[in-house]
Amino acid sequence: MGIHFKTALLPDGWKNDVRLELDGGRISTLSEGAAPSPGDERFEVGLPGMPNLHSHSFQRAMAGLAEYPGKGPDSFWTWRDLMYRLANKVTPDELEAIAAQAFVEMLEAGFTHVGEFHYLHHDAGGRHFGDLAEMSNRIIAAAERTGIGLTLLPVLYMRSGFDALDVRDDQRRFFNDPDSYARLTEAARTHLSQVPGAVLGFAAHSLRAVPEDALRQARGAVDAEAPIHIHIAEQTAEVNDCIAATGQRPVERLLSEFEVDSRWCLVHATHVDRSEVDAIAASRACVGLCPITEANLGDGIFPARQFAEVGGRYGVGSDSNVRIDMSEELRLLEYGQRLQLQARNVLSSSDSGSTGRTLYSAAFQGGSAALGIEPEGIAVGGRADLVSLRLNHLDLDGRQGDALLDSFVFANKADMIDTVWRNGRKRVADGRHVSRAEVGSGYRGALASLLER
Template identity: 50%
Template sequence: MRKLFFDHALLASGWAQDVGLDVEAGVIRAVAPGASREGRERIPGIALPGLPNLHSHTFQRGMAGLAETRGPAGDSFWTWRQVMYRFLGALTPEDVEAIAAQAFVEMLEGGFTAVAEFHYLHHDRDGTPYADLAELSARIAAAAGETGIGLTLLPSFYAYGGLGGAAPSQGQRRFLNDPDRFLALVEGARKAVAHLPDAVVGIAPHSLRAVTPETLGAVVAAVPQGPVHIHAAEQVKEVEDCVGWSGRRPVEWLLANAGVDRRWCLIHATHMTQEETRGLAASGAVAGLCPLTEASLGDGIFEGVAFVAAGGRYGVGSDSNIEIVAPGELKQLEYSQRLKHRARNVLAGREGESTGRRLYETACAGGAQALGRRIGALAAGHRADLVVLDHAHVDLASVDGDRWLDSYIFVAGRGVVDRVLVGGEEVVTRGRHRFRDSIAARYARTVERLASA
């Protein structure tokens, strides 16, 4: 049993002082506000539950910045995708692991303590499966084990190149599986994460572009437990193509045909009608929002106000990993709503409520649901995942309570993250991951070689 002591902590009941946490086998066994410091290990600062990252493609960290040169007229998500296909065409298993480790270090230093890795890079560069079908899943698991981040691994089912079972392109050859081989890959992924504490394996049908109704139904039915994530309604063209194929919009089609419920997380869900917005909220599924990536790709702005008013649940993710910063995703989410509605403090629920606290607690709860793990709260029975802010930082020194969260999200950002604990183990100290230098050196060698390939 490890007995910890925090000066201040955000509990489910609100802010508390002199908080004792008893941690055993990575899990919080007891929480004691107003505890004595005697016999406990003091960790100074302001303790928050770690924020889950509900959507990441770690390999894309290696191409961050490579798609910022203007292309032909109509430069868009679809032209960005071609840059991505060229980049992943050269990746080896060792590259995948090195890039994932760097991304995971940055997540931990940036205030995320767990990640749902939406993993669709499965095969060798020519599309041939590795001898171990789950080779690249094992590389993601190895990076998670090295860095200490909590992992929900979501092998992605990708069988087609477009709606209605269109033939895949050359750039998609590393993603492709039929349902039987995909289910074998899922079993391999479960073996790959077996050594990690509290890891979860779910599935991620990539999108309605990449499956058919029959194959989607087959893989979801074959994996009755665990999270189900899918990209949906990210781009206007995707919506238009889906209407042309099925007569329905993507979210509308999923709600009517896929049995969407609390297991599901619809990534982006950017372009929804009022009926879709209310339907997704009523389903109990989580909207997986990635505000920095959605802004980078020109996706559009999520219908946040209507979704929250309908009781919808959301969390945030780092997606393309162009900038990995937990408070930054929350800030971009709120700022996008301010721009859309030309108002301030849009996602706060009532007069006098802290926007930062509402964003943080909602994203913790939604992220925990989407990852299928007991995380996102400082409460008995949850993993001891904590982000500890530097109380002496200039942006926190003159405020307290909810203002700490407002300043963390809207002012100071990752610069106030002092320590990070995952499963009660300290992996970040004074803002630096314990293996930052060695992992960064390996990553630098990797991207330098890829740049010259």
């Protein structure tokens, strides 16, 4: 039995009547201009699944619960205090239930692989669980249960700021020194090795939270070619504190002290100057952009057009998971640039002329590199991570080629995606994850328990 698409986006462009056969989670044969065979499943528009390069899955539980001002000026830092209250309540069982709900919604949105930037390691007082990787194991279990691809990024977190020697009390469960971090990652590696296609990467929370010597030491806890992620230059206060502590801006400091290359993902990098933009692009690092979260937190807008003009690589992530919507991440990325520059179709590539195609292709390539997976797309030998759109959807009616992606990104409704496969298995059918009801029930129970405490 095969899969037949009326039209599909292959690495060399749109092709009609594409027939696939799958074997072992990969595409074993691909025919263009082919009629469907008896017994084939028939679909309309085929796309490669999108990587989600940055997620804190536990924050899904506070979506919509921080939309009121405090007594003083409201900012990222006041939001963070609210987030810490939640973070210090979450049990292992609740983490697994919340992560599973987030992963279900990611798959339904067309994300087929997630980079989980995971720093909720210990209990609320900072005491280690019997298995140091207990909380990591719950993320892994949620990924296995829902079927999403996983790049696990255990986070090193050691201090509350550039001038601090320790973490705050409400950050105790994040803390590891390089030695305990190495033990944690080794324990996580054992569990992750049982998950097909899973990747173990390295993450430092930020330059403010990790001393540079410790970052160098802890980096050795994972494979030399593993992806490396770090939050950087998300807030102006962080930039100012870094200048005060080191005499350099955060990205400037990182690039001067570390060999940043294509393995690195610089998450947010919102507040960068022109020389930093050029230097990131030259390093071949990926910038991880999370437009929905960055807008929700009032972070600012990354200079994406400047970055794209010098060949910079980027991908998108759902970060705080306040809303999980792949097409909206791409749409808001473009719209932020339009508002800032007072222009239209700012990120459109001269090669395609289609803004939707440019955004989708760039985020697919950059996100794949950032998560340590090959950007194979719909090709023989590639992972069967596929997304199907409804060609009979009102907002796709009469479209073909790149116009399909333009409409998907800029006119998308929640029901435009009908089917999603991950590693050859159908995980979303008729727009709903196959385990949505069961996972949703567990999430409701976890949320009710959290809100009661």
